[in-house]
Amino acid sequence: MAVKDVKKVVLAYSGGLDTSVILKWLQTTYNCEVVTFTADLGQGEELGPARKKAEMFGVKEIFVDDLRETFVRDFVFPMFRANTVYEGQYLLGTSIARPLIAQRQIEIAEQVGADAVAHGATGKGNDQVRFELSYYALKPDIKIIAPWREWDLTSRTKLLDFAEQHQIPIAKDKRGEAPFSVDANLLHSSSEGKILEDPAQEADEIVYQRTIRPEDAPDKATVIAIDFENGDPVAVDGVALSPAALLTRLNELGKANGIGRLDLVENRFVGMKSRGVYETPGGTILLAAHRAIESITLDREAAHLKDSLMPRYAELIYNGFWFSPERRMLQALIDTSQHSVNGRVRLKLYKGNVTCVGRESPNSLYSMKVVTFEDDQGAYDQVDAKGFIKLNALRLRLGAMAGRRGGAL
Structure with a gap:
């Protein structure tokens, strides 16, 4: 792409070192106007500093959007209706966030008249694919800038040198190599790289941020109830909650009981294997609850069909095809199956485990008279x-x- 071709770009901006360097690099390399977009997906970080940093760079149009409810309602819950897990274990916490970020970026680009979008994903990972497939699906003629595939800042040292040259603030813990990288949102946290690259070595306890050790969880089980309507959770212990508030509550319960840890070696779409340490406390509880309510409300063949299609559906999300016609087709089938998935599930949470201890539904297909x-x-x-x-x-x-x-x- 010729530098002169870009006049205005919307950057997915976290305010961290990498995207701050990218912001300045876009200004100096493309000599274009940069619009920043920071999404609050429940990552648990203060987003005010990101706005202040963008202002420091002279950015005139700054978007900081609270997308937590949209994230859970329109992305997380539809995915959980399918009981989605990738390669039998991964609950896709990072994968499901990327299409929403990309969607909002494109909306902003159209709103401000930008002709390009940019992201900070590296050339080795899955996120570059997820972002860009989504961009193209939503705006086929959009120009995409992926700095990690273009610039010569190929090492942490070069990145820090660039930051110093351009007076970009550097947090003290960014001096030298970071112990591992973290991505987080309301559904999960993901830790990868550096001290986690050897899959033979157990992850240090410092890696875990969303859960306590199962060994340290209470010696008494916590029993909870989750109510479902049309396949989506709507209440915990009889208290009606919004999608984001409900997932937040399940996260609290999961954290306190050491639930949702996963150490996984997965197959990336780009071809390599990668080791990641994931924490999905609320999602782990939700998956168990949803399968439990489906066990009494779904016809056998409908349930088996869903289970047979789920790996394909999970793969589409993992690989970045959320906006593809085949994912939409599968979603329509899945959503149709959920009309009768109503009722209450009781769960016992105990030292990293989730156990269903009761389920009831006005649409139950279970007959005590028959069995x-x-x-x-x-x-x-x-x-x-x-x-x-x-x-x-x-x-x-x-x-x-x-x-x-x-x-x-």
């Missing part, structure tokens, strides 16, 4: 099972007989 070991008064004729078994065994019997005659499987 009882006592007299079911004709609700189920056990004699019918004989024909059912013989019909299902027919192909097995034919195959066994053919095998005895020397036939191939």
Whole structure:
């Protein structure tokens, strides 16, 4: 991209060292106007300093948006309706935040008349893919600047030198190598790199920020109730809460009981394996609760179909295809399945574990009259099972007989 082609760019800006360097680099390299956008997704950091830093750089248009409710309502909850986990374990806390940030960036770009957007993701990670696929899906002709793929600031030393040359404030703990990098939002925290790069070494306790050690959790279990309407949680212990407030409450309960830690080696979309340490306290509780309420409200084949599609759905989110037509199609199917997913689940939280101890629903498909070991008064004729078994065994019997005659499987 020719430098002269960019007149105004919207930068996803955290106020940290990397994006502060990027801000100045955009101004000096592209000689363009920079608009900053900082999203409050519940990362737990004060965002006022980001605004002050942007002002220090002479930025005239500064956006600091509280997107917590939008994040949980329109991104996290739809994902949890599918019981989504990537590679069997990861609850996609980072992945699900990127399309929202990208969406808001594009909205701002259109609002202020910007012709480009920029992000601070590196050329080795998944986030560059997630951001840029979302940008292109929402605004096909947008220009994208990815500084980590363009500049020559290829080391931490060069980054710090650039910061000093341009009088960019550097926090004392940024001198030298950071022990690990952290991404956080209301759903999770993610720690990667440096001291975590060797998957054979146990993560130090300093890595964990959202949970206490399960060993240090109370010796008495905490029992809670979560109410669901159309597949989404709406109340905890009978208290109705907004989406963000509900997830915040579950995070508090999960933290206090040491719930939601995960040490994972995952397969990145760009091709390499990566070790990450994740904490998703509220999400871990929510997943267990949602599966529990579905267990009594979903038809068997509907539930099995959902489970069979979930890995594909998870992969789409992980790889950055939130705005793809196939993800939207899957979402429509998933959402249709949730109309009967209503009721209450009771859970026991104890030293890192979440156990369902009760579930009830006005839409329950569970019939005590049918499943009882006592007299079911004709609700189920056990004699019918004989024909059912013989019909299902027919192909097995034919195959066994053919095998005895020397036939191939």
